[in-house]
Amino acid sequence: xxxxxxxxxxxxxxxxxxxxxxxxxxxxxxxxxxxxxxxxxxxxxxxxxxxxxxxxxxxxxxxxxxxxxxxxxxxxxxxxxxxxxxxxxxxxxxxxxxxxxxxxxxxx
Amino acid sequence: xxxxxxxxxxxxxxxxxxxxxxxxxxxxxxxxxxxxxxxxxxxxxxxxxxxxxxxxxxxxxxxxxxxxxxxxxxxxxxxxxxxxxxxxxxxxxxxxxxxxxxxxxxxxxxxxxxxxxxx
Numbered sequence: 001x002x003x004x005x006x007x008x009x010x011x012x013x014x015x016x017x018x019x020x021x022x023x024x025x026x027x028x029x030x031x032x033x034x035x036x037x038x039x040x041x042x043x044x045x046x047x048x049x050x051x052x053x054x055x056x057x058x059x060x061x062x063x064x065x066x067x068x069x070x071x072x073x074x075x076x077x078x079x080x081x082x083x084x085x086x087x088x089x090x091x092x093x094x095x096x097x098x099x100x101x102x103x104x105x106x107x108x
Numbered sequence: 109x110x111x112x113x114x115x116x117x118x119x120x121x122x123x124x125x126x127x128x129x130x131x132x133x134x135x136x137x138x139x140x141x142x143x144x145x146x147x148x149x150x151x152x153x154x155x156x157x158x159x160x161x162x163x164x165x166x167x168x169x170x171x172x173x174x175x176x177x178x179x180x181x182x183x184x185x186x187x188x189x190x191x192x193x194x195x196x197x198x199x200x201x202x203x204x205x206x207x208x209x210x211x212x213x214x215x216x217x218x219x220x221x222x223x224x225x226x227x
Contacts, residue, residue, distance in 0.1 A: 008149075041199070041221075041223070042220070042221070043201050043218040043219060043220050043221045044152065044201075044218055045218070046215070087151070087152070095142075095154060095157070096142070096152075096154065096203075096216060097154075098144075098151045098152040098153075099151060100150060100151040101151060
């Protein structure tokens with residue numbers, strides 16, 4: 001079993017739609033969690049950290065469920081510019097472990 | 109956020125030659141840098157952790173004699189792909205870590221990546 005698993009997609013959604021991604025992790029001792037965004041042929045960029053209490057940043061909401069060992073990302077009112085690959089990142093022992101990413105395409 | 113640069117941004121080399129990639133932290137001192145490799149449509153895979161002034165720690169399956177890492181200063185780490193082969197063609201990304209805070213948070217800042225093509 002992979003340490004971090006994501007549905008690779010692609011998720012094709014119309015503009016304005018709400019879309020959610022999940023990511024599961026296998027190591028219950030994992031300490032920190034993040035969502036990164038990666039555009040084609042670019043480096044990953046931090047989208048948001050994920051806290052136990054859940055956190056929101058504009059149209060983006062991240063949640064952590066430690067009992068079930070998954071994190072989620074919700075994007076409301078999708079924009080064309082949201083099209084990218086979203087990477088789930090889990091940290092253990094100061095090492096970043098990346099999921100394979102979920103590809104999102106927002107269609108006009 | 110902090111700025112990390114990589115050079116070159118892309119390189120094409122012939123099979124059997126060596127290629128050096130530089131990773132610099134421009135506005136902070138990085139005691140730890142990380143080197144990743146990403147093949148098309150795959151995730152970033154950690155290759156090694158580079159610690160200033162000491163030997164790098166390689167992940168399982170990564171040949172340390174093929175991927176030479178040097179972290180001679182707090183702002184520069186280099187990755188040299190020796191005797192490159194076409195299967196080494198990939199996107200190589202470095203990152204520099206900030207020291208973990210008392211709250212336990214930890215951030216990494218990624219360089220823009222180097223696209224290596226071995227012909």
